[in-house]
Amino acid sequence: MSPLSTVVVVTWRGRDHVTACLDALSAQKSPHRTIVVDNASDDGTAALISGHEVVRLSSNRGYAGGLAAVLAMVETPYVAWLNDDAVPDPSWLAELERALKGDPGAAAATSSIQLTDGSTQSVGVALTADGYGRDVVLAGREVFGFCGGAALLRTGVLRAVGGVPASFFCYYEDTDTAWRLRLAGHRVISVGPARVRHRHGASTRPGSVLFHRWNERNRLLMLLRCAPLPVALSQLGRFAAITALLPLRENVPDAANFRVGLRVRVLAEVVVRLPASLWQRARITTTAGRRRVWREWAGR
Known part of the structure; x- marks a missing residue:
């Protein structure tokens, strides 16, 4: 059976955590293609990911730039964004696919992202009164936006609304994309059973x-x-x-x-x-x- 999804994992100096992410992807119940985008890592990451389909960039383009660099290579109906420091449950991708197949009006599905201590980091993104994107830990089925650390999008719709804002480098590429999806008349849904454990800040330092x-x-x-x-x-x-x-x-x-x-x-x-x-x-x-x-x- 042809896979429905391509999972894109962007890594930069991910030696200490990327293998856990890729091992978890190998254990997914839903067949899929995985593309690892290496942002010119110089810490030995390249050797650890050599057994996978890898696109190695000549310079660090950030998370947004890495996603944008391979969007044209995606041939499946869905494309997943997954942080290299995230470890999805075996049913993660299947739950997201099931949700989008069952809701034609939704263009993106966001995961239930938990921190390593078991607390919830995000089940979706809210839009604050001053225009910030804010992770929410309790939400209904529909949310304003998705957390780009672990989400599934309809590939054709993503391309139609302009793809990924590569120039953002890092942060807000997900909320910007959610804005454009909504402006085009699409919805974003939260999928609680699609669980991911996240080592928040392993690649970047929040607060820096x-x-x-x-x-x-x-x-x-x-x-x-x-x-x-x-x-x-x-x-x-x-x-x-x-x-x-x-x-x-x-x-x-x-x-x-x-x-x-x-x-x-x-x-x-x-x-x-x-x-x-x-x-x-x-x-x-x-x-x-x-x-x-x-x-x-x-x-x-």
Whole structure:
């Protein structure tokens, strides 16, 4: 039987965890194709994954860039995104496939992602009132978006809405994609039985300077591409105003995203990318309407 899904695992310096991920994929109940994208690892990862179908990139393009690099190679109806530090249950892929087959209006299915201590990290992504994507640990069947660490998407729909935003490098590629799916009239569902155990932060360090740089920059770029323009511009203005006022404040939180230098760099990167983002915005299919999606999901 031909597989329904291609699972894409993007790795970078994954020597300490990628084999557990790939072993778990080998134990899946549902037949599938696995493509491992190696972001120019230099720690011995290449030797560990040599027995698999590997696409080795000449430089580190990040998670988003790695996914985008192989999307054209996917020939199955579904494509799964899976972090290299995630270990799925044997029925994980079968549960996601079953959910999408049973719900033609859904274009993506997100997993129940648990941390190594057994607590829940995510069963989907919510859209906050200020446009951030936020993991939720309790949700109904439908959610705004999916967590890109372990999700299944309809390949044809993903391509039709513009694929993966490779320039994001890391973070918000999933919420940006969920925005575009919803703007095109599709839904995202949460599949509780599709369980994954995740070593959160094994590849990147949440809270680090790079984490906050990518997180803040990509949120603003996502809003400029997808959200109602007044929302996007107001959030960009708010970010700039907070940055300008930080030197005048007392008791500034000791966190990377409150450092003026980082925030100025984020603003500079957003401004440089503004023409391309607005051009991309004009090309996004908006069957559902930006205001309608924002009203329905922001702050829920």
